[in-house]
Amino acid sequence: MNFLILSLALSAAPAQAASPEQTAKALSTVAAHISTAAALYTIDSVQSQIWNNLSVLEPGFILDTDPDQERAKIHLATASAAALNYILAQMWELAPGQEMEAPPQTKQVRFLQTDHEPEGEPGLEDGLGELNVQLDLDVRKIPALFESIIATYFDPAAYWPSQTVDEKNRYQHLTGWQAMNVMLLVANATQEEIGRRLATGSFEVPADILEQILDPSGLSLVDGLKAKGLLDEAAYPLVRVERSPFALPAFMAAWKAKIDAAYGVKNPGPKT
Numbered sequence: 001m002n003f004l005i006l007s008l009a010l011s012a013a014p015a016q017a018a019s020p021e022q023t024a025k026a027l028s029t030v031a032a033h034i035s036t037a038a039a040l041y042t043i044d045s046v047q048s049q050i051w052n053n054l055s056v057l058e059p060g061f062i063l064d065t066d067p068d069q070e071r072a073k074i075h076l077a078t079a080s081a082a083a084l085n086y087i088l089a090q091m092w093e094l095a096p097g098q099e100m101e102a103p104p105q106t107k108q109v110r111f112l113q114t115d116h117e118p119e120g121e122p123g124l125e126d127g128l129g130e131l132n133v134q135l136d137l138d139v140r141k142i143p144a145l146f147e148s149i150i151a152t153y154f155d156p157a158a159y160w161p162s163q164t165v166d167e168k169n170r171y172q173h174l175t176g177w178q179a180m181n182v183m184l185l186v187a188n189a190t191q192e193e194i195g196r197r198l199a200t201g202s203f204e205v206p207a208d209i210l211e212q213i214l215d216p217s218g219l220s221l222v223d224g225l226k227a228k229g230l231l232d233e234a235a236y237p238l239v240r241v242e243r244s245p246f247a248l249p250a251f252m253a254a255w256k257a258k259i260d261a262a263y264g265v266k267n268p269g270p271k272t
Helices: 020-032 036-057 067-092 126-131 139-153 170-187 191-200 207-213 221-227 250-262
Strands: 011-013 246-249
Touching: 020 139, 020 170, 020 221, 036 067, 036 139, 036 170, 036 191, 036 207, 067 139, 067 170, 139 170, 170 221, 170 246, 170 250, 191 207, 246 250
Parallel strands: 011 246
Antiparallel strands: none
């Protein structure tokens, strides 16, 4: 699965209009059922997405005839990497007995400053990987982390996807969107995809352990929840990511379009 944010064709999957309550409930159902395998896959995937976004800093990676658009795309990619790094840091802080931090809401989250980011935006440096320290990770708490993010961003009283996105709040929106994007991509991955990644990725999970933690049905989390009746016909499209052609749920695609616009990115297209 290609997790490079700039390569995604963010077309909306067909779905009926849903209320904030319906969307929050569907997302919470997915979050509550994240398995150990899916949690490990999430961490590995976030790490890959960070470096994929940082690859735009390589000379010639983004070729745009409009210099302003080239700068805007680089800005969005580095901000995406910072947001993903924040999410990753929260995951690694889930040691037994520790309290979870709420996702950023009313203030900018500043990471290590770099010349690649304009002043006032989250920054990164080449030593980003040093933040990925081997703490006593408790993957059982990752579902609760996502549920706390959902409670913040999808509270019907303050439903972020329907809010205006501007220069002052775009990073907070981007962080929430990235968290849900990661969760939904992982929740739509098959057990074969998860197993292959865990066997060859940063965790190198042995085959006998994989056999214990993977769902024997082979289904993705989202398809498994639908098969069990935990996601009905109305909720399923709210968490389903189409593969061919790639399409996020409608609310996610619309939310990302507003975030892109706030960063000055116009009509981002797929890269191959």
